[in-house]
Amino acid sequence: MFFLYVLFAFICEFVDSALGMGYGTTLTPLLLLIGFNPLQVVPAILFSEFVTGILAAIFHHKFGNASFDFGKDEKVAAGKLRFLGYLPRSEDAKVSYILVILGILGVVSAVIFSLNVPKIVLNLYIGLMIFFIGVYIIFKINRPSEFNWKNFSIIAILSGFNKGVSGGGYGPLVTGGQVVTGRGAKNAVGSTSLAEGIICLVGFLLYLLLKGNIEWTLAWPLLIGAVLSTPLSAFTVKKIRERKMKLIIGVVTVMLGILTIIKLFLK
Secondary structure, eight states: OHHHHHHHHHHHHHHHHHHSOOHHHHHHHHHHHHTOOHHHHHHHHHHHHHHHHHHHHHHHHHTTSOOOOOSBOTTOSSGGGGGGSOOBSSHHHHHHHHHHHHHHHHHHHHHHHHTTSOHHHHHHHHHHHHHHHHHHHHHHTTOOOOOOHHHHHHHHHHHHHHHHHHSOSSHHHHHHHHHHTTOOHHHHHHHHHHHHHHHHHHHHHHHHHHTOOOOHHHHHHHHHHHHHHHHHHHHHTTTOOHHHHHHHHHHHHHHHHHHHHHHHHHO
């Protein structure tokens, strides 16, 4: 089973680092279907993805998929965000920075929420969330629109909540939201990877503080498999046909959402 978990993590993280979506969204229902409960799965996924998110961002920057310049933007280009005081210089860094700030708000509320609701409610939310994310990805593939900071901020908070409550649902909303609102796909993937890594660290530490014990027999193989795939997936971004892969991810997440809900009601 150790090597099976490594393989699952390798495949899911390869897709995630290549498209900015698919790790927690795909891996969470797989592990739930095997028999783990959400409070075992989510911290383990957050632990592995915090490491691989940072690594993926480094490789995306190295291969030219994104540009992360965190020097202070003296011009404060995004005028409506001036109240934050500090904004990094490059657009990719700006997006990651906003994702982290608003995503942390979402993930903190989600961790508290998930520790105080029945498991059946949590599983149902995960199943429905995954299903509708898949539908969203498919529906929005050919419907791009102009990038909007306000809409993007809503997406950032909701995605952080989904990540904290289920271990998944972050990449599909954030990456898909950026792409359909006008950002380049490769830039969106790089920004999502960096922000997701930092947000996952916050979520993991909160679980460690509030829950105490982590399912390390699951966390370590997930980390190993995910780390092994990171450089390969970042390199693949240069070659991948994104539209086709997004369609595949959308269909798969819809199917996994349905399977998770069915399993819940068959118990």
